[in-house]
Amino acid sequence: MQKWIMSGLFFVACVFAIVLLFTLPGKDQVAQEAKPTMPEVTLDAAQAEAVVKASCIACHGDQLQGQSGPNLQTIGTVLSAEQLYSTISKGKGGGMMPSFKDKLKDEEIANVALWLSEKK
Ligand code: HEC
Known part of the structure; x- marks a missing residue:
């Protein structure tokens, strides 16, 4: 049961990280705006x-x-x-x-x- 919760959390964290990766402006973009x-x-x-x-x-x-x-x-x-x-x-x-x-x-x-x- 606990393992199941842990892997669920891990999965959510991964999805979150991937979403952040694509939505946060890259370093290049920030430098260009500056x-x-x-x-x-x-x-x-x-x-x-x-x-x-x-x-x-x-x-x-x-x-x-x-x-x-x-x-x-x-x-x-x-x-x-x-x-x-x-x-x-x-x-x-x-x-x-x-x-x-x-x-x-x-x-x-x-x-x-x-x-x-x-x-x-
Ligand atoms: C509404 C008034 C206004 C207009 C219109 C305006 N300026 Fe300026 N400009 C200023 C002011 C005030 C500063 C000083 C800003 C500061 O140093 O805080 C400034 C600063 C500058 C600087 C920087 C000077 C320095 O020593 O760093 C440049 C270059 C410049 N203006 C070019 C232009 C050009 C080219 C245009 C037209 C496309 C233009 N300005 C239109 C008010 C204006």
Whole structure:
């Protein structure tokens, strides 16, 4: 009788472990969310300027000189294209810098990141 209970419990534990295995996000997935990978794009300066004009200058100033958001005129000396991509995608400062991953295409964000990374 007791053996029967033990193997029953063991079976339930196994099923539980298997379910967890498939429902918990893997390490890869977590790492990806923490640092999104930037898609490869070739710089299109005209498109970058258009996106920045439409989405960024309200806070960063029309010359990127800074306003409610910080100056970005030499941001390329501080952040790499990947870091810029990550910041623009996810936002910063608890929403003070908004997340753009649902507002812009990944390629548009990557293009702006590349464009900003050359601001040195
Ligand atoms: C609603 C205002 C607002 C808009 C719109 C906005 N930003 Fe920001 N941004 C901020 C603020 C505020 C910060 C500073 C956040 C912090 O450091 O806590 C910031 C920070 C940043 C940083 C990080 C600077 C650093 O030194 O780490 C980058 C890069 C940046 N913004 C780029 C952009 C780009 C590109 C766009 C347009 C796609 C944009 N921002 C649109 C307000 C804004």
